[in-house]
Amino acid sequence: MDKSKRAAxxxxxxxxxxxxxxxxxxxxxxxxxxxxxxxxxxxxxxYIDVFAALDAAKGSNIEIGVENVHWAESGAFTGEVSAKMxxxxxxxxxxxxxxxxxxxxxxxxxxxxxxxxxxxxxxxxxxxxxGERLExxxxxxxxxxxxxxxxxxxxxxxxxxxxxxxxxxEPVWAIGTGKTATPxxxxxxxxxxRVLISELYSKADADAFTVQYGGSMNAKNCDELLAQPDVxxxxxxxxxxxxxxxxxxxxxxxK
Ligand code: PEP
Numbered sequence: 001m002d003k004s005k006r007a008a009x010x011x012x013x014x015x016x017x018x019x020x021x022x023x024x025x026x027x028x029x030x031x032x033x034x035x036x037x038x039x040x041x042x043x044x045x046x047y048i049d050v051f052a053a054l055d056a057a058k059g060s061n062i063e064i065g066v067e068n069v070h071w072a073e074s075g076a077f078t079g080e081v082s083a084k085m086x087x088x089x090x091x092x093x094x095x096x097x098x099x100x101x102x103x104x105x106x107x108x109x110x111x112x113x114x115x116x117x118x119x120x121x122x123x124x125x126x127x128x129x130x131g132e133r134l135e136x137x138x139x140x141x142x143x144x145x146x147x148x149x150x151x152x153x154x155x156x157x158x159x160x161x162x163x164x165x166x167x168x169x170e171p172v173w174a175i176g177t178g179k180t181a182t183p184x185x186x187x188x189x190x191x192x193x194r195v196l197i198s199e200l201y202s203k204a205d206a207d208a209f210t211v212q213y214g215g216s217m218n219a220k221n222c223d224e225l226l227a228q229p230d231v232x233x234x235x236x237x238x239x240x241x242x243x244x245x246x247x248x249x250x251x252x253x254x255k
Contacts, residue, residue, distance in 0.1 A: 001233070003038075005207045006208050006232055008039035008210070008233045009042065009210050010234055010249055011044060011127055011234070011235050012044060012236050012246060013044050013095060013237050014043065014044060014046060018045065018241070023053050024052045029243040030043075033243055033244070034061065034250045036061070037253070040233075041063065042065050042127075043063075044127070045064065050086075054089070067094075067098065068096065069115055071115050071117065082118070087124060095168075096112055096115045097112035097129045097153060099131055099170060112153045113154075116165070120164060125164045125165070127168055128150075128166070131145075132171055132173075133172045134173035151196065168213070169211060169212065171189070176216070177216060180221050186213040191230040194230055197209050212231070217234040217239065233253055
């Protein structure tokens, strides 16, 4: 992390976990543990938990997000939620392009771009996920895959709008598997993303841009990962469901 240049951000991705009452209990447990953190703290929760989360987080340094958004303003899209619906209830953040959406729900680079555009147009802040699958790493095309995903996701995004985007580099083989990228691997790909941002926008934009690492980051390995110069925080799945573990990661990012 280089906090002199850019914001450090620790975000939780709860995936399909926690009911509304469990949401209230977990956020109440987390609040005192992460109070005064010297990094941004975001929890992305299932849609149904949003009201409980916003209520529980009120007055604290925890910000709330959700895990997906549709690109249309309204219409015949059964089961979907629009950006306007989210902004009206006061949700500031949304994860877009998580590998589980790409893997199980047909998300493509093009639909990721449409969702990013819709989110930005409505005033949401985006945590954009990119990352290679295991076979792509083994084929030696990690950089190409991540560059392509990022470039397509950012089509039509201006330098001003880029300020409302964070990228989370999440190697698919490291998500929920207990296999973490080494700190060097994480830093290497985060750097590739920063170089691309510099090519697409400017060096100043790239220097100020937050690139997280995600993939089995936990209370034990967070120090090493966050010590890397191009790792500006983490997107945390499993460990964000445990107040103590999550707060250890927040404290590591606050150093
Ligand atoms: C995630 O869901 O984005 C994630 C990184 O999960 P985990 O930390 O459980 O690997």
